[in-house]
Amino acid sequence: MPGAGIPLLSAEPEFCVVSRRNDSLGSRWRWRVYASLCILSLGLALGFAALGAWMVLPYSALEMAVLYLAFRWIERHAADWERISVCGDRVIVERERAGTRTRREFNRYWTRVEVEEDAFNHSSRLKLWFAGQGVSFGDELPAGKRAIVARDLRRLLAAR
Amino acid sequence: MSSIPHDHAAGHGVDHEHAHHPGGIMRWITTTNHKDIGTLYLWFSFIMFLVGGVMALAIRAELFQPGLQLVEPEFFNQLNTVHGLVMIFGAIMPAAVGFANWQVPLMIGAPDMAFARMNNWSFWLLPFAAVLLLSSFIVPGGAASAGWTLYPPLSVQTGMGMDLTIFAVHIMGASSIMGSINIITTILNMRAPGMTMMKMPLFVWTWLITAYLLIAVMPVLAGAVTMLLTDRHFGTSFFNAAGGGDPVLFQHIFWFFGHPEVYIMILPSFGIVSTIIPAFARKPLFGYASMVYATGSIAILSFLVWAHHMFTVGMPAAGQVFFMYVTMLIAVPTAVKVFNWVATMWKGSMTFETPMLFAIGFIFMFTVGGFTGLVLSLVPVDIVLHDTYYVVAHFHYVLVAGSLFAFFGGIYYWLPKWSGRMYDETLGKWHFWTSFVFFNITFFPMHFLGLAGMPRRVPDYATQFTDWNEVASIGAFGFGLSQLIFLYAVLKAIRSGPPAPARPWEGSDTLDIRDPAAGELKRIYLKRNERLMMEHATRRERPVPAQRGANMRTALILLSIAVVLFGGVIAAGYSGGSTAGIGVLGFAIIGFLLVAILRNVRR
Numbered sequence: 088m089p090g091a092g093i094p095l096l097s098a099e100p101e102f103c104v105v106s107r108r109n110d111s112l113g114s115r116w117r118w119r120v121y122a123s124l125c126i127l128s129l130g131l132a133l134g135f136a137a138l139g140a141w142m143v144l145p146y147s148a149l150e151m152a153v154l155y156l157a158f159r160w161i162e163r164h165a166a167d168w169e170r171i172s173v174c175g176d177r178v179i180v181e182r183e184r185a186g187t188r189t190r191r192e193f194n195r196y197w198t199r200v201e202v203e204e205d206a207f208n209h210s211s212r213l214k215l216w217f218a219g220q221g222v223s224f225g226d227e228l229p230a231g232k233r234a235i236v237a238r239d240l241r242r243l244l245a246a247r
Numbered sequence: 248m249s250s251i252p253h254d255h256a257a258g259h260g261v262d263h264e265h266a267h268h269p270g271g272i273m274r275w276i277t278t279t280n281h282k283d284i285g286t287l288y289l290w291f292s293f294i295m296f297l298v299g300g301v302m303a304l305a306i307r308a309e310l311f312q313p314g315l316q317l318v319e320p321e322f323f324n325q326l327n328t329v330h331g332l333v334m335i336f337g338a339i340m341p342a343a344v345g346f347a348n349w350q351v352p353l354m355i356g357a358p359d360m361a362f363a364r365m366n367n368w369s370f371w372l373l374p375f376a377a378v379l380l381l382s383s384f385i386v387p388g389g390a391a392s393a394g395w396t397l398y399p400p401l402s403v404q405t406g407m408g409m410d411l412t413i414f415a416v417h418i419m420g421a422s423s424i425m426g427s428i429n430i431i432t433t434i435l436n437m438r439a440p441g442m443t444m445m446k447m448p449l450f451v452w453t454w455l456i457t458a459y460l461l462i463a464v465m466p467v468l469a470g471a472v473t474m475l476l477t478d479r480h481f482g483t484s485f486f487n488a489a490g491g492g493d494p495v496l497f498q499h500i501f502w503f504f505g506h507p508e509v510y511i512m513i514l515p516s517f518g519i520v521s522t523i524i525p526a527f528a529r530k531p532l533f534g535y536a537s538m539v540y541a542t543g544s545i546a547i548l549s550f551l552v553w554a555h556h557m558f559t560v561g562m563p564a565a566g567q568v569f570f571m572y573v574t575m576l577i578a579v580p581t582a583v584k585v586f587n588w589v590a591t592m593w594k595g596s597m598t599f600e601t602p603m604l605f606a607i608g609f610i611f612m613f614t615v616g617g618f619t620g621l622v623l624s625l626v627p628v629d630i631v632l633h634d635t636y637y638v639v640a641h642f643h644y645v646l647v648a649g650s651l652f653a654f655f656g657g658i659y660y661w662l663p664k665w666s667g668r669m670y671d672e673t674l675g676k677w678h679f680w681t682s683f684v685f686f687n688i689t690f691f692p693m694h695f696l697g698l699a700g701m702p703r704r705v706p707d708y709a710t711q712f713t714d715w716n717e718v719a720s721i722g723a724f725g726f727g728l729s730q731l732i733f734l735y736a737v738l739k740a741i742r743s744g745p746p747a748p749a750r751p752w753e754g755s756d757t758l759d760i761r762d763p764a765a766g767e768l769k770r771i772y773l774k775r776n777e778r779l780m781m782e783h784a785t786r787r788e789r790p791v792p793a794q795r796g797a798n799m800r801t802a803l804i805l806l807s808i809a810v811v812l813f814g815g816v817i818a819a820g821y822s823g824g825s826t827a828g829i830g831v832l833g834f835a836i837i838g839f840l841l842v843a844i845l846r847n848v849r850r
């Protein structure tokens with residue numbers, strides 16, 4: 088559900104795109120997977136420790152700690168979203184990252200859309216520029232979709 | 248392997264567009280893009296493949312005739328050991344991770360890997376590890392010579408090359424762990440809407456299970472080699488019989504890692520073959536669900552069979568029987584896979600382009616290797632064949648004609664997609680057929696040698712083994728040369744291959760190739776290649792601001808780490824491998840890893 092947890096817009100937008108990671112596993116299964124890895128890895132390590140080879144244990148513990156950090160990061164960012172909308176003469180970029188929400192408004196007609204494209208990297212980044220300030224949007228979109236969003240936005244912002 | 252032509256193509260006449268990106272080598276050092284990193288992994292593994300290959304040729308040259316001709320026996324043992332380590336940890340495993348980097352995000356519809364910066368680090372650990380491992384040849388006492396299995400007592404007694412090897416194994420292990428954490432989190436959490444687990448392409452499934460195995464067993468390896476290290480330098484006696492330790496304990500620990508490890512090396516290849524066969528048979532994969540379950544059961548069983556490598560150490564008969572039957576059990580899910588591939592081809596409308604040739608070659612020869620594995624799993628037979636050339640034949644059939652052939656197939660299959668350019672089919676076919684023929688000339692006779700009793704890991708042998716050794720050596724040189732065809736075919740494709748269509752293989756049905764958005768993107772890049780610039784005007788108006796600061800910082804950190812690391816190596820070398828020197832080196836490496844980890848958890 089791409090719209091879940093995102094506040095409604097106050098006005099009917101002309102254009103609106105939400106970009107967010109698809110949290111395809113969900114919190115509960117995420118921690119179940121983590122638990123299963125913990126049981127397996129630490130279980131093995133404890134078994135070896137019982138045989139006298141205790142030096143597996145610190146590595147296993149370290150690994151599970153790193154894995155925990157990775158899973159926690161994913162968990163904290165699972166609900167992140169970004170939304171770009173064009174309403175009247177405004178372009179609004181809102182985002183939530185790890186629970187903190189930010190919102191930027193730009194003047195529609197003074198905003199420039201740029202695709203920072205990296206041929207070397209086969210990657211692209213969509214950026215909005217307003218009065219020397221840049222803000223990126225849509226890193227979580229598939230690259231093809233990002234190109235389409237850029238094209239549509241450019242068309243909209245150019246129309247006066 | 249693909250990005251080079253873009254760089255060249257974009258490098259001329261459109262310079263302004265590059266001003267804001269670090270050019271040349273810095274680009275590769277700082278990249279966090281999964282495709283770039285995949286490319287790095289694949290080139291790295293190919294280079295290591297050549298390095299390990301040269302060692303293999305030296306080994307085969309020495310074995311061309313009985314007696315000692317070319318190398319000292321000590322050096323022969325070092326070559327043997329480092330060949331194994333380089334091929335396993337430097338060539339096969341990184342290649343598999345390279346494929347995962349390229350394909351997993353594309354196949355599940357994710358924008359990139361879950362931890363892009365950690366991805367960069369897990370790659371850049373590898374060249375350090377490789378240098379550490381290879382530099383062991385020039386330290387006093389030479390490289391490790393205990394065989395890639397690093398069994399004590401040899402590994403507790405030999406010179407400091409062993410310490411460097413142990414550290415290299417640590418670093419490569421850290422790299423694998425970071426890589427698998429990335430892969431597992433990406434696959435689980437970043438699938439596109441609608442990409443449910445049971446819709447994932449089989450390559451993604453096999454890598455998910457591989458990553459799981461890696462996370463489970465890498466600490467076991469790290470612990471095992473650390474205990475070797477402390478036995479060597481810090482007075483412990485885990486394995487050192489002189490101090491009351493148990494060398495057989497090492498074998499148990501090593502193979503507890505080692506057998507899952509062999510599946511770590513083959514499962515991604517199963518995934519690649521399962522992608523290629525349906526594409527060229529123009530039929531969906533037969534028995535998808537059974538493939539997934541077979542992969543899962545192989546993974547589970549792989550934890551229960553480790554002692555089939557140790558039938559001769561003197562274990563209770565009940566233990567032998569247990570490990571014998573469980574090992575034979577693995578043949579069942581393995582056979583399910585082989586049958587499914589064959590059933591996929593059954594009544595398909597097949598064509599035989601290079602990827603398909605490699606996939607079919609894989610099925611044939613992996614099956615041969617599976618059967619010899621089955622032979623070796625029989626305790627009474629293994630007691631005769633253990634540590635003979637029969638075992639060498641077995642694992643080269645599964646690893647070279649298995650894993651490696653699947654990787655070759657995968658490269659030919661995806662290269663058009665990756666680089667936007669088509670390889671030369673004639674060259675590809677030459678590469679396949681020469682590899683196929685020479686591989687069999689090299690390794691099939693080793694079955695005879697093993698059955699006749701020729702031991703493995705020896706620089707000299709009894710004269711009755713001469714004929715087949717000569718054949719094997721000739722085959723080995725042929726096989727080595729064949730790989731130059733591969734290098735040429737790939738370089739030619741990415742430099743000057745004709746543009747590939749958006750969907751290079753009409754039968755392919757995975758998201759990476761089918762997705763219309765991805766197709767559109769590909770066209771954009773193709774145009775770039777032909778120097779038609781997209782959005783030309785916009786970009787000229789406002790150059791995107793530089794990100795130099797961040798890149799310089801990364802470069803500085805990398806540089807200082809390199810200095811510390813090599814300082815450590817030199818300190819250890821000067822002190823003649825003493826405890827203090829090894830300690831310094833150990834700390835340097837731990838610091839290195841800590842920085843790597845810290846840089847990645849804060850974000």
Ligand code: HEM
Pocket residue numbers: 396509510512513555556574575577578581616617618619620621623624625629632633634638641642645646649650
């Ligand atoms: C059908 C499945 C398989 C069976 C039943 C099997 C069985 C065995 C057995 C019993 C041995 C011990 C031989 C000895 O040292 O006396 C062995 C060795 C080995 N196998 Fe397999 N194997 C199978 C598949 C594989 C696969 C898929 C790989 C890797 C891709 C592999 C790689 C190896 C390696 C590297 C060794 C030698 C290790 C060493 O001593 O250096 N095997 N196998």
Ligand SMILES: [Cu+2]
Pocket residue numbers: 505506509552553555556
């Ligand atoms: Cu095994």
